[in-house]
Amino acid sequence: MSKIDLKNLTIEKAHDALMKGDFSATDLAQAYLEEIKKKNKDINAYLETYEDVLEQAKIADAMIKKGEASILTGIPLALKDNILVKGHKVTASSKILGEYKATYDATVITKLKAQGAVILGRTNMDEFAMGSSTENSAFGVTKNPHDLTRVAGGSSGGAAASVAMDGALFALGSDTGGSVRQPAAFCGVVGLKPTYGAVSRYGLMAMGSSLDQIGPVTKTVRDAEIIFQAISGHDVMDSTSMPVDLRQQEKTGTNLKPKRIGVPRDFLSQEGFDAEVLENFNKSLEKLKKLGYEIVDIALPNAKYSMPVYYILMPAEVSTNLSRFDGVRYGLQVKGKNLLDTYNKTKGEGFGKEVRRRIMLGTYVLSHGYYDAYYNKANKVRALIEQEFIKAFDVRNGGVDAIATPTNPTPAFKIGEKSKNPLAMYLSDIFTVPANIAGIPAISIPAGVSSDGLPLDLHLQAPHFREDILFTIGKEFETIK
Amino acid sequence: MELKDVEKLAQLARIELPESEKEGILNDLKSILGYIDQIEQVDVSGLKDHEYALRNVMRVDANPHETGVHTKEILAEMPSEQDGFLKVQSIL
Numbered sequence: 124m125s126k127i128d129l130k131n132l133t134i135e136k137a138h139d140a141l142m143k144g145d146f147s148a149t150d151l152a153q154a155y156l157e158e159i160k161k162k163n164k165d166i167n168a169y170l171e172t173y174e175d176v177l178e179q180a181k182i183a184d185a186m187i188k189k190g191e192a193s194i195l196t197g198i199p200l201a202l203k204d205n206i207l208v209k210g211h212k213v214t215a216s217s218k219i220l221g222e223y224k225a226t227y228d229a230t231v232i233t234k235l236k237a238q239g240a241v242i243l244g245r246t247n248m249d250e251f252a253m254g255s256s257t258e259n260s261a262f263g264v265t266k267n268p269h270d271l272t273r274v275a276g277g278s279s280g281g282a283a284a285s286v287a288m289d290g291a292l293f294a295l296g297s298d299t300g301g302s303v304r305q306p307a308a309f310c311g312v313v314g315l316k317p318t319y320g321a322v323s324r325y326g327l328m329a330m331g332s333s334l335d336q337i338g339p340v341t342k343t344v345r346d347a348e349i350i351f352q353a354i355s356g357h358d359v360m361d362s363t364s365m366p367v368d369l370r371q372q373e374k375t376g377t378n379l380k381p382k383r384i385g386v387p388r389d390f391l392s393q394e395g396f397d398a399e400v401l402e403n404f405n406k407s408l409e410k411l412k413k414l415g416y417e418i419v420d421i422a423l424p425n426a427k428y429s430m431p432v433y434y435i436l437m438p439a440e441v442s443t444n445l446s447r448f449d450g451v452r453y454g455l456q457v458k459g460k461n462l463l464d465t466y467n468k469t470k471g472e473g474f475g476k477e478v479r480r481r482i483m484l485g486t487y488v489l490s491h492g493y494y495d496a497y498y499n500k501a502n503k504v505r506a507l508i509e510q511e512f513i514k515a516f517d518v519r520n521g522g523v524d525a526i527a528t529p530t531n532p533t534p535a536f537k538i539g540e541k542s543k544n545p546l547a548m549y550l551s552d553i554f555t556v557p558a559n560i561a562g563i564p565a566i567s568i569p570a571g572v573s574s575d576g577l578p579l580d581l582h583l584q585a586p587h588f589r590e591d592i593l594f595t596i597g598k599e600f601e602t603i604k
Numbered sequence: 605m606e607l608k609d610v611e612k613l614a615q616l617a618r619i620e621l622p623e624s625e626k627e628g629i630l631n632d633l634k635s636i637l638g639y640i641d642q643i644e645q646v647d648v649s650g651l652k653d654h655e656y657a658l659r660n661v662m663r664v665d666a667n668p669h670e671t672g673v674h675t676k677e678i679l680a681e682m683p684s685e686q687d688g689f690l691k692v693q694s695i696l
Contacts, residue, residue, distance in 0.1 A: 226677045362661040431640040442617065449618070451692055456683035462693045463618070471620030479621070480632055483613045487633070488640075490616070497640070503648040506656035546635050 127154045129289040134198055134346045137292060141187055141197045148183035148197030152176050152241050155199045159243070159290045167265050168275070168284035170204055172244035173211060183239040195353055196239035201291035203282045204245040205252060206337070207326040208232050214454075215328050216260040217250045219473030221454035229326020230361065231295060231337055231354045238353065243291055246281030250475045251445065252302055252330045254278050255551045258542045259477045266538070267309060269577055273535040276306030279340065283310040286340045293350055294340040299331045300433055301530075301555025303338040304567035304582065308530035311569045311578030313597070314340050315347045316555075318588045319562035320365035322351075323358035331440040332363070334433075334559040344568060344597035351590055365588075376516055376586040381524035381595055384411055384583075385421035385515060390528070393427075393553055397533040399573055404529045407570045407581045410603045411527070416596070421515055421523060425508050429557040432508065434549060435488050435501035436560075441478075442485025448473065480545065505560055512561040516586040525592050526584040528554045530567040534577035558584050566593040568600055605634055 127146055140146055146154075156176060163169050173179075176199075183197035202208065205215045207225035209232075214220040228236065235242070249259035257265040257280030265280040267273040268288040275284040279296025283306035286294050296303040298316035307314025315338045322337045329335060339350035358364045365373070386408065391401070408418050450456040450469025457468040474482070488497035516522050532553055541548040558565035563584055570581040581600065585592040610630045614621045621629065675688060684691040 221683075223681055226674065226681060359663065362663055425646065428643055428646055431643045434636060434640050435643070450683065451690065453681050454683070458693075462695050465693060466618040467620040470618055471622075474619065476625070479617075479619050480629060482617045482619065483610070483629065484633060484636060486613050486617045487609075487637075496644070500643055500646075500648070502658070503651055503656045504643050504646045506651055507646065507648060510655070545632050546639055549636075549639075 127151060129154060129158060132292060133343050134194065134292060134341075134349050137198055138194050138196075142192065148180040148187065148239075148241060149177060151197060152180035152199050152243070155243055155290060155292075158288070162268075162288045162290060165266065165271060166268055166275075166284050166288055167263050168246050168281045168288060168290055169201065169244050170214070170216070170247050170262055170281070171212065173242060176241060176243055179241045183241055186239045193238050194349060195235060197241060199241045199243050199292050200235070201243050201246045201282055201285040201294040203248050203279050203294070203296040205248065205297060205328040206231065206295060207328075208242060211245070213245060213328075215251045216248045216257075216262055217474065217478070218261045219448045219455050219469065223454040225326075227326060230323035230358045232326065234354055234356075246279075246285050246294065248281055249278035250478050251328065251441075252278040252297055252299055253441070253477050253481055255301070255305055255548050256536070256538075256541065257281060258538065259475055261475055264538055267535045269311060270535065270575070272537055273577070274309065274538055276309035276535060278302040278306070280306045282340050283307045283312060283314065286310070286312045286342060293342075293346055295337055295350075295354075296340055297327055297330070298336050298338045298559065299334045299437065300559050301552040303340060304530050304555050304565060305552060307340050308567040308569075308578065308580035308582075309535040312340055312342055313344055313347050313569065314338065314567045315351060315590070315593070316558055316565050317351060317355060317590060318564045319559075320363055321355045321370075321564070321588065321590070323356070323361040323364045325358055325360035329444040331437040332444060333440060334437060344566070344594055344601055347566065347597075348590075348594040370588045374586070374588045375513070376589050376592065377518050377524050381592045382415070383417045383419060383518070383523040384596070385419055385523035385526045387423040387426060387526060387528065388420050390423050390426045393532065395532055395550060400529050400531070400533060400579060403571050403573070403579045404581070407600075408527065410600065411596070413603065414599050419523060421526070423511055423515060423557075425504065425511050426557050428504050429508055429560045430549065430553055432501045432504050432560055433556045434484070435497045436505065438481045438485035439489050439498050440485070442482045442489065445474075445478070445482055477545070508557065509561045512557070512563055512584075513586070524585070525596055528582045528584075530554060530580040530582035534573045534575065534579060554582055563587055564590045564593060566597055568597050570600070605630065605637065
């Protein structure tokens with residue numbers, strides 16, 4: 124067998140080659156394991172490759188031989204370290220989980236296993252998905268494969284870097300405020316955040332439960348579409364997952380080919396927005412025009428409040444969700460003189476600085492005296508923002524089919540550049556957070572390179588349950604280089 | 605917000621904070637609160653209750669699995685167990 128060209132491999136190409144017998148699932152898994160071995164010591168994308176990779180590949184090969192293969196049979200993937208695979212260690216890149224091993228499979232894993240996909244291992248992230256650079260991992264930063272002095276982004280930095288370094292054909296991450304899209308953009312790959320309720324979160328460690336979605340990191344838009352179709356669906360084990368008939372009812376927007384793309388110019392006039400990024404974004408709009416899309420200016424006057432709303436609701440939900448990590452139920456226990464002391468010591472030592480900061484912020488905004496001013500008010504502003512997006516997408520009344528912005532206000536920043544200033548770090552998610560607040564789907568697509576050779580990006584948002592619009596526009600956009 | 609508020613929050617969240625970190629956390633929280641305070645300006649008077657009220661989506665308990673089928677593997681991941689039970693320190 125000749126060497127497999129991992130760089131230019133896509134899911135469909137790999138599937139065809141597996142079916143034709145050009146290489147086996149075992150050959151493919153081995154090729155990825157070798158690539159990981161070569162590159163991971165510099166990049167630190169993977170925390171662990173699983174010991175049973177080749178056994179999984181053998182199962183896939185048997186499925187292919189028996190004629191039971193589907194599109195993902197034998198396709199190797201990486202997981203963010205917050206998605207549960209039964210019997211495998213999972214830590215959310217935190218010390219507090221110690222040697223914890225998952226006792227069940229996440230629903231997305233059950234779906235991928237049924238197809239015979241091959242899980243290579245778990246990848247680095249900001250602790251409990253809190254951060255935009257993986258600098259908050261307890262296990263060291265993940266470096267950007269395009270420039271080792273820069274961050275890979277976060278929180279799914281390891282997942283994005285694993286795909287960008289040809290260490291996996293795709294990866295699954297989680298996106299609470301941009302944590303799939305932002306690192307995908309920094310690493311020059313595709314990242315999708317599905318509609319809230321599209322993909323089951325059963326077996327995903329919860330961060331902000333009204334915001335979290337599992338999403339794929341891939342090399343092409345078509346690959347993202349394949350993975351989305353494989354993992355999307357109703358699940359009784361996640362009460363926020365949407366039944367299929369209700370998805371149909373919720374669907375708005377065009378039934379024809381999308382044609383109008385809105386640009387919220389007022390929202391783009393933010394501080395800290397890189398001039399080169401803006402210039403590149405305008406070039407992307409020109410490309411979309413060439414493809415026949417109509418580009419129109421739209422106003423989203425409340426979208427700028429998405430960030431402050433996010434930094435109230437998310438920490439509130441974090442402080443609730445993470446209370447279970449107390450040194451009693453799982454993982455690390457730092458024994459104190461009594462039970463309360465054990466709680467205090469375990470959380471103090473087990474959680475990193477950013478996680479402690481957000482738990483305390485959440486505790487504050489939920490406290491009796493501030494609940495109305497922060498948490499309740501934020502929920503109301505959130506409703507306004509969601510209504511504003513729904514109105515913008517109302518195609519029968521002059522609305523648009525999709526909304527375009529950059530994914531990130533700057534290209535990948537230097538390691539250490541923002542780690543001392545939490546607020547500056549938070550603001551790097553300014554264009555990705557609104558989709559989580561409104562619950563709409565959004566995709567980041569590679570779009571050119573900066574003068575420093577760093578990947579730049581295009582961010583598209585669509586109405587609820589209209590991922591198909593993102594895929595249609597995205598696939599066309601990819602054809603123009 | 606003052607240092608004693610940080611201490612109170614840490615106590616409520618059951619997090620033991622090193623003395624050396626308190627001042628830094630106070631400054632971080634102050635700057636974040638300064639930023640999120642801008643939502644005060646947003647006029648939400650036009651919103652009706654049903655437009656922002658959260659709905660309960662918890663399912664009704666039904667078809668429980670047989671008692672004990674998962675106990676062993678879940679207990680194995682706990683820091684301390686005895687005779688099929690989670691073991692905690694005495695609280696009295």
